[in-house]
Amino acid sequence: MDFELTEEQKMLQTMTRNFAQDELEPIADELDQKNEFPHQNFKRMAELGLTGMIIPTEYGGSGSDHLSLAIAVEEISKACASTGDVLSAHLVICSYTINIFGNEEQKKKYLPPLAKGEKVGSFAVTEPEAGSDISRIQTTAVRDGDDYILNGQKVFITNGDVCDVVVVFAGIPELAPRGMTAFIVEKGMPGFTKGKKFDKVGMRAGSTAELLFDDCRVPAANRLSEEGRGMKIALGSLDYGRIHVAAQGLGIAQAALEKSVAYSKERVQFGAPICQNQAIAWKLADMATEIEAARLLVYKAAYLADHGQSFGKNAAMAKLYATELAMRSAHQGIQIFGGYGYMMDSPMQRYFRDAKLTEIYEGTSEIQRLVISRAVLG
Numbered sequence: 001m002d003f004e005l006t007e008e009q010k011m012l013q014t015m016t017r018n019f020a021q022d023e024l025e026p027i028a029d030e031l032d033q034k035n036e037f038p039h040q041n042f043k044r045m046a047e048l049g050l051t052g053m054i055i056p057t058e059y060g061g062s063g064s065d066h067l068s069l070a071i072a073v074e075e076i077s078k079a080c081a082s083t084g085d086v087l088s089a090h091l092v093i094c095s096y097t098i099n100i101f102g103n104e105e106q107k108k109k110y111l112p113p114l115a116k117g118e119k120v121g122s123f124a125v126t127e128p129e130a131g132s133d134i135s136r137i138q139t140t141a142v143r144d145g146d147d148y149i150l151n152g153q154k155v156f157i158t159n160g161d162v163c164d165v166v167v168v169f170a171g172i173p174e175l176a177p178r179g180m181t182a183f184i185v186e187k188g189m190p191g192f193t194k195g196k197k198f199d200k201v202g203m204r205a206g207s208t209a210e211l212l213f214d215d216c217r218v219p220a221a222n223r224l225s226e227e228g229r230g231m232k233i234a235l236g237s238l239d240y241g242r243i244h245v246a247a248q249g250l251g252i253a254q255a256a257l258e259k260s261v262a263y264s265k266e267r268v269q270f271g272a273p274i275c276q277n278q279a280i281a282w283k284l285a286d287m288a289t290e291i292e293a294a295r296l297l298v299y300k301a302a303y304l305a306d307h308g309q310s311f312g313k314n315a316a317m318a319k320l321y322a323t324e325l326a327m328r329s330a331h332q333g334i335q336i337f338g339g340y341g342y343m344m345d346s347p348m349q350r351y352f353r354d355a356k357l358t359e360i361y362e363g364t365s366e367i368q369r370l371v372i373s374r375a376v377l378g
């Protein structure tokens with residue numbers, strides 16, 4: 001078994017690590033306070049080719065492997081998890097879905113501007129009555145000549161207030177209960193508007209909004225794949241997305257460890273740095289060990305995706321473990337920082353708030369356990 005990254009993957013890791021440390025981390029707290037889409041970070045990711053990773057070169061991307069993307073998301077999330085979240089929604093679940101399920105015309109039209117970061121992508125399945133159970137979506141799509149007419153409301157959509165292209169899931173009533181179908185909807189299509197923006201606990205340097213469809217006319221040419229294949233598409237994309245939410249959690253956990261190590265060496269109490277207390281040193285040992293385990297889970301899931309093998313169970317395991325680890329690491333990090341860790345100018349509070357979301361979106365921890373237990377029980 002080869003645990004070495006390739007030369008290309010190492011170069012990508014160094015590049016994203018430097019970019020994240022030099023450009024993202026210094027402004028992460030400021031952007032966190034704004035609760036807005038981080039336009040400058042997105043523009044820089046586009047310039048560095050990060051918004052087009054995993055998209056084939058013929059559609060304007062860099063055609064990189066899935067493990068490279070997981071590495072990039074980890075490095076970015078270590079510095080600013082919200083920016084990792086923005087990239088994931090844009091590339092991992094929007095562009096990826098179009099690339100896997102779109103036809104040639106759709107890929108040629110939509111992927112190049114998404115890959116180059118000229119357009120921002122979103123993925124919209126969640127609704128007020130349909131969260132974990134996406135089969136309950138109420139948004140409808142009714143055929144009208146060469147178009148479909150969409151009506152409904154999507155909530156909690158990452159990049160929602162700024163998106164130019166969104167993969168939307170709606171049910172075709174006459175095919176119910178198996179009518180879920182995916183569509184590519186563009187900003188400016190009649191009847192498509194952005195609703196309220198949500199005020200979040202964490203990941204505040206990204207934006208989350210409602211999307212509204214009021215007799216929204218979408219050309220039939222924008223239907224992704226066949227009518228009734230929406231559930232398969234949504235679950236396939238979310239399975240894949242979990243690898244990169246896991247990578248976000250991994251980045252947050254690694255950041256919490258590094259900051260905790262540095263602080264525990266500097267902070268002196270009872271005449272010695274606090275890291276000389278076994279109680280503190282062992283917290284660091286546990287964090288480091290679990291991070292190593294989480295990284296192996298994330299890399300394994302990405303490796304399976306790269307080798308065309310089934311990765312759903314592994315992606316769920318990676319997401320479950322890495323995101324719960326992000327919470328544990330931020331929790332222990334605050335403890336290591338003591339009272340300073342509880343202050344809003346400490347890095348730990350942001351990790352703590354950001355980590356919580358990773359346990360919720362793209363399938364909660366409970367849903368990951370459901371997926372894994374079903375695979376285990378057969």
Ligand SMILES: Cc1cc2nc3c(=O)[nH]c(=O)nc-3n(C[C@H](O)[C@H](O)[C@H](O)COP(=O)(O)OP(=O)(O)OC[C@H]3O[C@@H](n4cnc5c(N)ncnc54)[C@H](O)[C@@H]3O)c2cc1C
Pocket residue numbers: 089122123124125126130131132133155156157158159200208357360361362363364365366367370
């Ligand atoms: C900030 C943010 C950004 C998001 N971005 C997007 C996005 O870009 N696109 C998108 O489509 N969606 C997005 N979501 C939606 C997200 O995926 C859902 O919030 C998530 O899947 C959970 O759904 P819910 O919030 O309705 O909770 P519910 O499904 O109502 O769950 C509530 C609780 O019940 C538990 N539960 C539910 N069913 C079961 C079960 N069968 N067994 C055990 N426990 C269960 C859950 O684990 C949870 O603890 C986002 C959410 C947030 C908060």
